[in-house]
Amino acid sequence: MRDYSEYTEYIVERTKELLGIDSPSGYTREVSGYLMDLYRGLGYEPELTVKGGVVVKIADGECSGADGCGKADPAAGAIMLEAHVDTLGAMVAEVSSTGRLHLTPVGGMNANNAEAENCRVITRGGKVYTGTFQLKNASIHVNDNYNEVKRSYGEMEVLLDEIVRSKEDVLALGIMPGDFVCFEPRTVVTESGFIKSRFLDDKLSTGILLGFAKYLKDEGIRPARTIYQHITVFEEVGHGGCASIPADVTEVLSVDMGCVGDGLGCDECQVSICAKDSRGPYHYDVVSGLIDAAKRAEADFAVDVYPHYGSDADAALTAGYDVRHGLIGPGVYASHGYERSHKKGVENTFKLLKAYLA
Structure with a gap:
């Protein structure tokens, strides 16, 4: 089996750069500019939303909701991957x-x-x-x-x-x-692979989406579905994912932090698949599809219910979008404090995205 550790290292380096840019909700112009430049450097054509987020198409699939495929089969329609770069x-x-x-x-x-x-x-x-x-x-x-x-x-x-x-x-x-x-984020990456910093929520998953975009471009992969990425900038105050979803999108997948704590199965080395958060259950078929993909990829994963959580995918449904929704992310401990994850959590999240989409 091929070793994709180069993408893990790419993700960690981009995450460190993101963490070095101050970006509390409402003050995100600099970090959005960084993302626009980075996506262009990867060969994509990103767009800056009116709210200040970044939307980019990273794969042009064979079928999307705009031409009727998504209405016949939502799983064949376009998918939007969302992460957020605004922080506390x-x-x-x-x-x-x-x-x-x-x-x-x-x-x-x-x-x-x-x-x-x-x-x-x-x-x-x-x-x-x-x-x-x-x-x-x-x-x-x-x-x-x-x-x-x-x-x-x-x-x-x-x-x-x-x-x-x-x-x-x-x-x-x-x-x-x-x-x-x-x-101050106080970012540290240990020799044993732990990633410690404030604001891993959600700059770590933003780094994972950047790594996935690089992977598709480097490998010349054309997935069956059209794939967009939306890096939002108001998630921490509740309305990051409420807008800017293209018309052909039939599914929104938030890639955010996976919860680690008492009563949950996930740890920092795993990818978490959320079945339900404080806003309610995620779409049954999406959650089931993510579990099947994690098994195919032999990714180390946990399925959990988050007691105090809301995501950009939740915000999209609240705003009235008729889409299926899901939530995954690398395990992160001490959320909203001095957070900790691990490179293995990054690897398993990357594996899941590859198996689910590419």
């Missing part, structure tokens, strides 16, 4: 009288998961300032209630790495409410 983050809500920044979260960024994290504040004028997100009165030798205080946005603040002692000092830097705050 925060925004300046208030500048305090002492020159500290009070934040409001962007997406599900938990304050307790970001305590003592380095961050960047990006002003509307394009300046970037660094700081640290800390508990108020963060010196344990001074604060009698340090251990008892709940880590919440009301109890935490950003200390700028600037000599500022008042609200006026901060405003003079050009910082104001509405400025984005981006947290």
